[in-house]
Amino acid sequence: MKDVVFTYVKNGPLVEPAQEEDLxxxxxxxxxxxxxxxxxxxxxxxxxxxxxxxxxxxxxxxxxxxxxxxxxxxxxxxxxxxxxxxxxxxxxxxxxxxxHDVGFIDPHIVNSYVLEHHPADVEDDLWRFIRKQQQKSDILFPYHFGFHWILMVIKVQTSSVLVHDSLNMDPAIWGDMRKMMQKVWRRFVDTKVGEFKKELHFKMAVRTTGDIQPPGTNLSRYYIYKHTDSLDGRLGExxxxxxxxxxxxxxxxxxxxxxxxxxxxxxxxxxxxxxxxxxxxxxxxxxxxxx
Structure with missing residues (x-):
């Protein structure tokens, strides 16, 4: 006999009753x-x-x-x-x-769907988020494409982006967002006085055992939480x-x-x-x- 899969139903339980006391x-x-x-x-x-x-x-x-x-x-x-x-x-x-030295880009506003259908809005919103947070050491950008998430850490002062990817996918898959970020970055640099490079340098983060997502799972969202919370120990455990x-x-x-x-x-x-x-x-x- 196959196990019955616990699924969501309207107004139904969120967890099995036996699990409630362990929450x-x-x-x-x-x-x-x-x-x-x-x-x-x-x-x-x-x-x-x-x-x-x-x-x-x-x-x-x-x-x-x-x-x-x-x-x-x-x-x-x-x-x-x-x-x-x-x-x-x-x-x-x-x-x-x-x-006060960490900023964010909300993925509800900037994601692959909006980029595909409303690229001008994505450009304006990215420009706004970077400009408003230019004094931050790091700007954390959880990005969603397809059925996967990555976390990009934009380091304004070094003109670089550190990419955390729990599946280590080919960056070409999200190349459209990378191009948009370069476009917005050039727009930002052209209006600022400072030693900013004209192009963002993207670098993949070195993964450790705990950063690797098990094959066949859709848990990349939870790795976003983990990377965010562990950023330099500043954002909590x-x-x-x-x-x-x-x-x-x-x-x-x-x-x-x-x-x-x-x-x-x-x-x-x-x-x-x-x-x-x-x-x-x-x-x-x-x-x-x-x-």
Whole structure:
């Protein structure tokens, strides 16, 4: 008899009941929130995170399907939305810890799909992210193409890019993004006074045993978490390989439209008030006037 594969169903469990007691604290908190949220009669199949200019240099929304929470709990293939939330969480974490020399590029905004269909938007967004973060020592850029992720670390002062690839794939596969980055870099250098090289130098990171993804798996997203968390020991420990990405302590506004950073203020499901708005039971976000 074949084993029954545990799969996601609408309003179904995120983990097997026997596994709940073994969950880390933050994941257990997320699971309890999910159990409460799906009881609302108007609960949607997705939630939103609102990103404002002060969070990541432009205003946009990230849609997170609830099915992605199932994928996260079960360490399966993840969508861009979860990686995007991870990037936003890390930005907030670094502000709290007074780490100011690391920047990010949100893969929700810059990825292979947008590059293919809206190259002008990708150019403008890359230009914005580099220009706004030019004083950073490193700019971390998780890039998604096909069914794979790599992490590029842009080192502005040395005009170089260190590429972490858990599968060590042929760089020609993502050559279109490399060309776009060179184009944006030349645009950046032409407007700056300094000893910047005209071309970015790309170098593949030397892989160790723990950096190699097992063949036949789709776990490259989790290697992005690991490389990010272990960057010079500044961004925290890899620990749960980034599954804390959606922990309530970091993203406390999951009940519908959510802000990427709420500091000590909270928005919670079920219509309870927070510092800047209300999330209603059907997942809508209503902003309250400033006092």
């Amino acid at each position: 880390p604290r933050q994941m257990l908190g997320l699971l309890n929130w999910y159990k409460g949220y799906i009881k609302h009669k108007n609960a949607k199949e997705y939630i939103y995170a609102e990103v404002r200019y002060e969070h990541h240099f432009k205003h946009y929304w990230v849609q997170i399907p609830l099915s992605e929470l199932f994928q996260l709990f079960n360490l399966r293939d993840l969508d861009k939305s979860i990686i995007s939330c991870y990037v936003l969480m890390k930005k907030r974490e670094m502000r709290i810890r007074n780490i 890899a620990g749960e390989l980034g599954v804390q990405v959606v922990a309530p302590e970091y993203m406390p506004t999951w009940g519908g439209a959510a802000t990427a950073e709420t500091e000590s203020r909270r928005l919670t499901p079920g219509g309870r008030e927070g510092g800047s708005g209300v999330c209603t039971e059907n997942g809508e976000f209503r902003r309250q006037p400033s006092s």
